[in-house]
Amino acid sequence: MAPSALPPSTAVVATLARLYPFFRPAIPRFVAGMLCALGASLCALGIPQALRWAVDGPLMGAVGSSDRTGIWQAIALVLGLGMLEAGLIAARRAFILIPGTKVEASMRLALFRHLQDLPSAFHDQWPGGQLLSRSMSDLGMLRRWLSFGLVMLVVNTTTIAVGIGLMVHGGGWLGIAYLAGALPVIWFSYRFSSRFRRISRLSQDQAGDLATTVEESVHGIRVLKAFGRGREAYQNFSVQADQLRRTEMNKARTLGAFTFAITAISEVMLGLCLLAGVWLAIEGQISVGDLVAFFATAVVVAGPVEQLGHLVSMTLYAKTAVDRYFEVLDSPNTVADPEHPRRPDEVRGQVQFDGVHFSYPDEPTPDQAWRDPDRPRERPRTEVLDGIDLEIRPGETMALVGLTGSGKSTLISLVPRLFDVTAGAVRIDGVDVRDYSRHHLREIVSIAFEDSTLFSATVRENVLLGAPQGHDGEEDLQRALTVAQAQFAHALPRGVDTTIGEEGLSLSGGQRQRLALARAVAARPRVLVLDDPLSALDVATEEAVTAQLRQELAGTTTLVVAHRPSTVALADRVAVLQDGRISAVGTHTDLLATHEHYRFVISSLVDPTSAGPEDAAVPPSTRSAEVGF
């Protein structure tokens, strides 16, 4: 990653203005908090003015007099202002804390909802750690800025402006001299902003990359252990962690240099003013009270000036967080609901692929685009599916067979609209799947993948995830477990109410697959799409599952990616996917007799009971091709 890379620039105010819809409900409390903060600041600034009055009035008047009333009044005034300031600061905290957390929560919810809505293509492109860091640490940062940074920035800026105004008003040329120090501060601020913006973006992106690495290595811990790659994983992680550490150091140094510069300028100006002020007081050009008020105000202003660097850095950090948040929230949903969804009275389950073309999208994510400016925006896409015409009759079981990488999984993922076709149409009962609402479509179509994802919930919750409302859940559960030959669930410590660990890792691969299949069955679909969901089962269990499936789901249209002869043999018909097209459709027996490529593919399917590919007639052109299973 090029450290000098910078995302397209937008003004800080323009970016932060995008928070308005989330921020609107919080405005009343926020304004109240801001008023308290401003009140506290005015109290702080009022104390030097009270001192001026005390010094020039009661204190001078008390010299040589026994009447101390004026002094007590002055003390009471200063004390009162101090107490009021403390009370207003406490009120500010109480008002501001809640809006910040509410804005954070509502933005997080909006992001999560959008992530659920975005198509699979989005999730293929975005690393999980980046999404995690944007929804957690970036939004946490934003909350801190809203609850503290923004308020203090406004208050401190006001304090500095009013304070310097009072210093100019009361101190004349002294105040103007002090104000001259603002010029180098503005120049330093400008340089600091552009540098810090770049570093903060880099650090937030690197934190996201690091989160991705952690996520991947936790996810793949078994593989890493099995291959003894723990050391490499550690080294890779430590390189990334060190990059982040160096960026953080750079950030701290930049902030430190800026804070030093503005504090030093303010202190030098104050020192010069002290010299000049004492001389002016000796000359009688200003009163002692004016001088005391000037320096007391300077002390009040010094705190906000010192905090300025920290607050500006927080603001830039928050801007980057908002940019990163909206990069995700602005990602368009390319698989959206139609404006007027169709809802046929009855769904028979006929599935039709009509001239279907498909290629995977390859647009870079926004941060990939600016991190790697040489990457072309549009790369020529490789067509995975190149004109698929296929019909699966209602209630029919169709097996899809082809070499590895021929596009079987891609083809079936078009039915529940995990992706949309690039040309042509997929229809269910003659209605384009894009004309159904996604909710209705996913009631009609249910899918089980080879890579069975389970959630850390009970067996019951996992299986009934997609079950229709209004049915007897218990009956659906038992039926689905029977069909998927997943009765082992009853033998778990708490039966079907046993919580299975994260991703179901406490179960065997075959057990996970059977629960994922049960989940697809429990959804009572009209169309069942199975992406080789039985690959981890032994042949006997697979046959039992397939027989149950045929019996229980007699009226259900089933499209199954077959990686075993046993699966193929149980299908009504088989479609052969070759070079992005369907090269033949027929019964297993017919195709074996007539289709050379089918014979080759079938001969390559792993089946412990078969003699293996050596027996098959393998076309020389494809003999060396990689055959998956």
Ligand SMILES: Nc1ncnc2c1ncn2[C@@H]1O[C@H](COP(=O)(O)OP(=O)(O)OP(=O)(O)O)[C@@H](O)[C@H]1O
């Ligand atoms: N998410 C993706 N993004 C980009 N390309 C992809 C994606 N998924 C698959 N591909 C590519 O699409 C092609 C078809 O892949 P697909 O998974 O559909 O094949 P398959 O026939 O199911 O393979 P297998 O039998 O090995 O499971 C492959 O070249 C693959 O590299």
